[in-house]
Amino acid sequence: MALGLVCSAAFAAEVRLKDVSHVEARGVDVRVFRADASEPLFGSVAKTGDGVVFTAALPLVAGESYRVEIKSADGSWSERRLKFSLPAAAAPTVGISPVPTQLPANALKLYLQFSQPMEQGVFLERISLHQQDGSVVQGAFRETELWSPDGRRLTLWLHPGRQKTGVNLNSDEGPVLQEKQKYSLRIAPSWRSAQGVELGKEAVFALTAGAVDHATPNPGRWQIRVPQAGTRDPLKVTFDEPLDPAMLASALKVRCAEADVAGTVALALDARTWYFIxxxxxxxxxxxxxxxxxxxxxxGNNLLGPFEVDRDVPVNPVEVRPLSFEIGK
Known part of the structure; x- marks a missing residue:
C-alpha cells in the first residue's frame, strides 16, 4: 500500500492511496485523523483505478502528523502515518474563497489565495469579471490592492461605490452583480509569482449572484458542537450564512475559566464552519x-448593524454577548 499527499489549488489536500483496490468509496473504509485525535477529519473518498483519494474538507497543516486508517479485506484496520509538507516552488496556483462561490448580489469582497507570493501592483491587469455571455463587467473592482503579509492572499474588492445603493456610481452604472445572474472570474495565465514564474494557464471561477443581503449576522442562529474533556477534538461553530473568511481567522476567541484558551483555528472552504483546536x-x-x-x-453587514444604513432611521445599540458552552466529562 502506497500513500501520497497532494496540495490542491485551494490548499485542501488529497491523500492518495494506491494498491488498495478492495477499499470501497463509501467514506467508511478510509479514515484520516489529525495526530492522535479521536474523531476523523471531514472529507470525501473516491475510487481511482487501483486506489482511492481522500479529499479533506479543511486544509492540512504543514509539519503536523496525520494518521491514515484503511480497512482491510478481512475487516481489520491498518494504520499509516505521514506529514504534510509544502511542494517545491514551481508554477503558482490560485484558489478562491469562499467555495462554492455563491454571493449575495451586494457582496463586497472575495479572496484569492495563491500557493506562492505573487507580483503586486498588476492585479487590475490580471483579473477580469465576465457575464454569462462572455462580456466584461467594466469597473468591477476597487483599485485598492490589499495583500496578506506573506503576499499570498489578495482581498478582491467589488467596487463599493457600485454595490451600495443610492450612491452616484450605483445610480449611473448599476451594481457589479445582478441578482440571479451567473459570472466568471478569470485570472490571466501571465500573472507571475514573486520568483518570476507564471501561472501558465488561465484560472476561471464560477460566481452566482443570489438575493441581496441587508441583514446583520445573528449569532443566535449559530450552532455549536462541543468536544469532550480530555481530548483535543475541535470546538465547532456552524454559521447560518458564509462569513468573511479572512476575519474569521481571528474574530472568534475561546475562553474557559476566565482565561483565553491557546489553540489553532481552521475554516471550512465554504466559510460556514469554524473549528478551534x-x-x-x-x-x-x-x-x-x-x-x-x-x-x-x-x-459587509457586521454584528453591530447593516452595511447600508438609512440616516433618517435611528439605529438601536446592539449588545454582542459571548456564546456559552460547557465541556462535559
Whole structure:
C-alpha cells in the first residue's frame, strides 16, 4: 500500500492511496485523523483505478502528523502515518474563497489565495469579471490592492461605490452583480509569482449572484458542537450564512475559566464552519466564545448593524454577548 499527499489549488489536500483496490468509496473504509485525535477529519473518498483519494474538507497543516486508517479485506484496520509538507516552488496556483462561490448580489469582497507570493501592483491587469455571455463587467473592482503579509492572499474588492445603493456610481452604472445572474472570474495565465514564474494557464471561477443581503449576522442562529474533556477534538461553530473568511481567522476567541484558551483555528472552504483546536486537552467546565462585533458577512453587514444604513432611521445599540458552552466529562 502506497500513500501520497497532494496540495490542491485551494490548499485542501488529497491523500492518495494506491494498491488498495478492495477499499470501497463509501467514506467508511478510509479514515484520516489529525495526530492522535479521536474523531476523523471531514472529507470525501473516491475510487481511482487501483486506489482511492481522500479529499479533506479543511486544509492540512504543514509539519503536523496525520494518521491514515484503511480497512482491510478481512475487516481489520491498518494504520499509516505521514506529514504534510509544502511542494517545491514551481508554477503558482490560485484558489478562491469562499467555495462554492455563491454571493449575495451586494457582496463586497472575495479572496484569492495563491500557493506562492505573487507580483503586486498588476492585479487590475490580471483579473477580469465576465457575464454569462462572455462580456466584461467594466469597473468591477476597487483599485485598492490589499495583500496578506506573506503576499499570498489578495482581498478582491467589488467596487463599493457600485454595490451600495443610492450612491452616484450605483445610480449611473448599476451594481457589479445582478441578482440571479451567473459570472466568471478569470485570472490571466501571465500573472507571475514573486520568483518570476507564471501561472501558465488561465484560472476561471464560477460566481452566482443570489438575493441581496441587508441583514446583520445573528449569532443566535449559530450552532455549536462541543468536544469532550480530555481530548483535543475541535470546538465547532456552524454559521447560518458564509462569513468573511479572512476575519474569521481571528474574530472568534475561546475562553474557559476566565482565561483565553491557546489553540489553532481552521475554516471550512465554504466559510460556514469554524473549528478551534486547543493546544492542550479540554478541561471539563463552562466556557464561552467571544465574538468580535465587527465580524462581517459577505455583504459587509457586521454584528453591530447593516452595511447600508438609512440616516433618517435611528439605529438601536446592539449588545454582542459571548456564546456559552460547557465541556462535559
Amino acid at each position: 486547543p493546544a492542550e486537552p479540554w478541561v471539563a467546565g463552562k466556557g464561552a466564545i467571544i465574538v468580535d462585533p465587527l465580524l462581517e458577512d459577505l455583504a
